[in-house]
Amino acid sequence: MRVRDLAESLGGRVVGDGLRRIMRIADLEQAGKYEIAYVDNEKFFAAAAESKAWCLIVAEGVEDKFPDRTLIVVKNPKLAFARTWSTLSPSGYRKGEIHPTAVVAETADVAPSAYVGPYVYIGEGTSVGDYTQLESGVVLGANVTVGKHCVLHPNVVLYDAVSIGSFVILHAGVCLGADGFGYVRDDDGYYYKFPQVGTVVIEDDVEIGAHSCVDRAALGRTRIGRGTRLDNMVHVGHNCDIGERVVIAAQTGISGSVVIEDGAVIGGQVGFGDHTRVQKGAVIGSKAGILPGKIVRPGVWWGIPVQPLDQYKRMNAHMNRLPEMRERLRRLEAEIEELKKKI
Amino acid sequence: MRVRDLAESLGGRVVGDGLRRIMRIADLEQAGKYEIAYVDNEKFFAAAAESKAWCLIVAEGVEDKFPDRTLIVVKNPKLAFARTWSTLSPSGYRKGEIHPTAVVAETADVAPSAYVGPYVYIGEGTSVGDYTQLESGVVLGANVTVGKHCVLHPNVVLYDAVSIGSFVILHAGVCLGADGFGYVRDDDGYYYKFPQVGTVVIEDDVEIGAHSCVDRAALGRTRIGRGTRLDNMVHVGHNCDIGERVVIAAQTGISGSVVIEDGAVIGGQVGFGDHTRVQKGAVIGSKAGILPGKIVRPGVWWGIPVQPLDQYKRMNAHMNRLPEMRERLRRLEAEIEELKKKI
């Protein structure tokens, strides 16, 4: 692809040789002939200047830092770089095929353009949309719905009746629809299983990291909204409602019936008590703990239990002054003794 | 099933039309004809009154809140509702079958009533009891024992010599019997593998959530007692002894040689140091951290390191008063200066 065509597709402006060919993305240090890199941080200007990249994507206003280079000038270089990758390497969907070792139930409905890999199992009444790829060892229970252009990496498991939209990516080992953790204790202390007969609904354009688990609802459904991103080993309990464009980092655990509104950002290893609600515009730092039933309002939150970031920082500052406070107490006590004697 | 028959099986009392037929459970909002719902909380009385459910399960003493309705009156509505589910939808065991794609070692002993799904592997000397279901991709190593009426969901892995009782449910991806994390450091800082040659014993009626891992003992055995429930992604280290009717929420991690006595309740994301002991009657809140060797006595515990809940709350209250304390210190210092001048 020529630099000028790429620039046009990115809505950017060319500086230098617009006829150069670009074939691959690369990072500043390793880029060479036919390769394009980006720089969006002053820290890396020196590295960019020394880079052998065939073309650089840079932000508006910094063109003159890179004289004699071929540049594409854009508003957001990192985003443009990501888009360049999509343009240069359209995710090569595998050709439609059902591998001879796959087991597909008679009543399943698999689009001819879908790829069904080795050892895949597809249950009764399940449908798989166009251009979807099911990699080796994927298991789809009965009455599962998988949309178009999805990629289910090896060993993904979807229990019965789970439904996922289109353009969904599930990484290796993701498990959707296992029973929620709900029991009723009887008089003998025995934990009797509460019905877990709801389902899981994953909307379009969701990506879920390796080994994450989303439990089915007891009654009703557990939902992950459109455009949301989950990292590895995230646990989503039964009946949760996760909104659109939410980001949740690795190893965070979400108890039952939690609501996370659109656009929230959640760090890693965060723990949510049941029935909490995170409002739009909330950002929760890593390792935070949220008490059951809590409402987390817009703003940045941190700590166990969770509190506004500035309050958390003030509290930490106070704590760091405890030794000093004890010293001041000691001094006051001495001075009072002194005064008492004088009087 | 008729309401009066259901009521009898639940040990409950009918109010209204005992001849009505009930076919399914449902929640208050979605329930309709032939469907039964429950209400055990005043918060939901209004919703229950408006529900179209064919029958409601309610607690003793609140019948008159629901005039003109068909009711089953019981002591514990939620438990009765769970039992109703078991009665109406007996978990439909699959018919005995060994799927043609399964690989079963010659010396394995699989009950004729057991279901062995696609791509299941069963190793030498392994036995599978009556009516047990092994879903797609389950791997049983050599000399494994699986009891009766178990359900092993897709991709469960049992290493060699692991033993599980009857009526055990293992959700997708559960891994039992991987090597414990035990090494001996030599003089060069190299971590030499300590023998991990013990086993894992899971007793009857245990349920383990998706992707949880229970490591084999170094020597001896790791045990999970009868009736215990583990949520998703729980880690149980080598040589642990988890008692009966214990409940452990998601993402909790248990180091080696920990003992948890019968009936303990453990929250999510809790971390246990090795050789700790949790006594009967102990309840540990989510995200708590327990130092190695600690004994956790009966009562409610919280925090890092773990402490009795009321002590934890007092500590928190003190911390919240730190700003006030510093202000009081400042004032005292000023007053002392004042007094000094006066004298």
Next chain:
Amino acid sequence: MRVRDLAESLGGRVVGDGLRRIMRIADLEQAGKYEIAYVDNEKFFAAAAESKAWCLIVAEGVEDKFPDRTLIVVKNPKLAFARTWSTLSPSGYRKGEIHPTAVVAETADVAPSAYVGPYVYIGEGTSVGDYTQLESGVVLGANVTVGKHCVLHPNVVLYDAVSIGSFVILHAGVCLGADGFGYVRDDDGYYYKFPQVGTVVIEDDVEIGAHSCVDRAALGRTRIGRGTRLDNMVHVGHNCDIGERVVIAAQTGISGSVVIEDGAVIGGQVGFGDHTRVQKGAVIGSKAGILPGKIVRPGVWWGIPVQPLDQYKRMNAHMNRLPEMRERLRRLEAEIEELKKKI
């Protein structure tokens, strides 16, 4: 094996009957005829004295505690015991075989001495070294490199282009090379996928616990150094560089671009912000939290955010004295009032 031969291989000294035969390792309580146990802690001297073990491995200087016993006297009994196990039970590599149900791409290169189990999938251009075992359900993508003498337990997944060295053990469900968690947010709040086109390199003699995940680099590589040990459910983000002989306990989460230098020891459930660096000689306690960009110097660290252990302990001691401090404040205030009246 005779005691004297075993002692020689361990560099130890025999006390008692060097001609006795030893067949198995065991723990003190269960050991009997032909079995060898070890004791390295005074707490277990009584148990050792009563043990029926055919031979005991003990530390130098304590021989006389065990009169009339056959002993092997060494510097480090636990290490000698682990070595005894390796000597007595050389890990029985399975014979070279490609199971008839395995699917191996035509361009894959599998050593004749390698074992490829049932339902294994090996992609195009992938190579598997001598004596390596791939257990049931292992999935190797395209252009993967696996060295010699490795063991990949059931359902391990290696994405395309991942490379692992020799003598590597990956426990069930390990996932190497899933996409890192990297997105660029556009003006509409949409998370656009940043290219995740780097790889994962695992060096020789690494062991990784069940269900741990190591993400591929965005650009470049994620590395785990020689001799390093990861416990179960550890998350390693994109572009991390984990050194040699590092130990990381269960459920620890490591964000992107973290560097952990050789020989560091990391507890369980620790959380690392991105771009942190842990220096040689650092030990980080369980459940610690490390802020992004932090450098953790040699020494023992603990807490959230992480701090030197002694500082953490002092802080805890101060906090425990808060009630006392408030009492002292109250007393001072009263005394000042008293003094004011007097003057």
